[in-house]
Amino acid sequence: MVRPDDGREESALRLKLRQLYHGTTPAAQRFQLAILIVDIAIIAFFVVSPVLRDMKSFLWIDYSVAALLTLDIVARIYVASDPMKRLRQLPFLVDIFILVTLLFPESFANWGFLRILRLWTLSYTGMLWRPLERNGLAEWRDTARAVTNLVTFLLVVSGFVYTSFFRSNPGFEGYIDALYVTVATVTTTGFGDIVLPGIWGKTIAIITMLVGISLFVRLAQALFRPTKVFFPCPRCALQRHDPDAVHCKACGELLKIPDYGDS
Known part of the structure; x- marks a missing residue:
């Protein structure tokens, strides 16, 4: 028999979870910090998992x-204002793929390096950036996101290179070699005594260089000339504007943004 107040209890649970995931109360901040710490620990496990499979x-x-x-994915869908829209978003689909590789580790052993994309999906939840905003460092969000994208790319490519070329090397030696090759390729400093063999290896090196250079350029832009500046509009309180904006794009209010040009 269904109790008449079940719907209200469910709504109360959803409201409570939504407050914990998206709220700013001390309890919500502690919860979000705990989730962030657990996620970072999980990402660390993903990074080293290729060399721990024999444990x-x-x-x-x-x-x-x-x-x-699974608990995190279900909770985020449950508290979403539009669950169906959430189900269609790319970060959610990536998380589902990561979950599949965890549930079937033997079948997806060669795709395990893609689990590190969890760092990228985490950057879209907002939990990585809220500590910056709470401490008055919101202007560093673009820079932090660029760093996160670059680190994610380096770790994913390193995992792929390790799985494809260095898996036979014992312990962490093979992974360090893979990381060395990735960084040497991205920075175009050259390989020295380690080279990816064959046409496939050269193709991977070319792709890594092209994507890596673009990420480095994006990071440099975020560091030295942000694509957006944080300046509250006096009328509508819109926070982000183009560095050379004269009027607020939301309400048309005249802005007096400090000079962010090159000096």
Whole structure:
């Protein structure tokens, strides 16, 4: 028998979870910090998991992470104002793929390096940036996002290079070699004594260079000339504007943004 107040209890639970995930109360901030710490620990596990697969406890850790990720995904869908829209978003689809690789680690062993994309999806939840905003450092958000994208790219490519070329090397030696090749390719400093063999290896190096250089340029832009500046509009309170904006694009109010040009 369904109790008449079940709907209200469900609504109260949804409201409570939404407040914890998106609120600014001390309890919500503690919850968000705890979620962020757990996510960072999970990402660290994803980074080192290619060299830990032979551990006896690996599957236990793998399935434990899968359980945590499942709870987080279900909770975020539950508190979403438009769950169907949430289901169609690319970060959500990436999280689902990551969950599949965790639930079937043997079948998706060669795709495990893509789990590091969790760092990219985490950057779209807002939890990475709220500490900056709470501490008056909102103008560093674009820079932090550029750093996150670059680190994600380096780790994903390193995982791919390790899986494809250096998996036979024992322990962390192979992973460090893969990371070295990735960084050397992205920075175009040259490989020295380590080279990716064959046409496939050269193709991977070319792609890595092209994408990596663009990410470095984006990071430099975020550091030295942000694409947006944080300046509250006196009428509508819109926070982000183009550096050379004269009028607010939302309400048309005349702005007096400090000079962010090159000096």
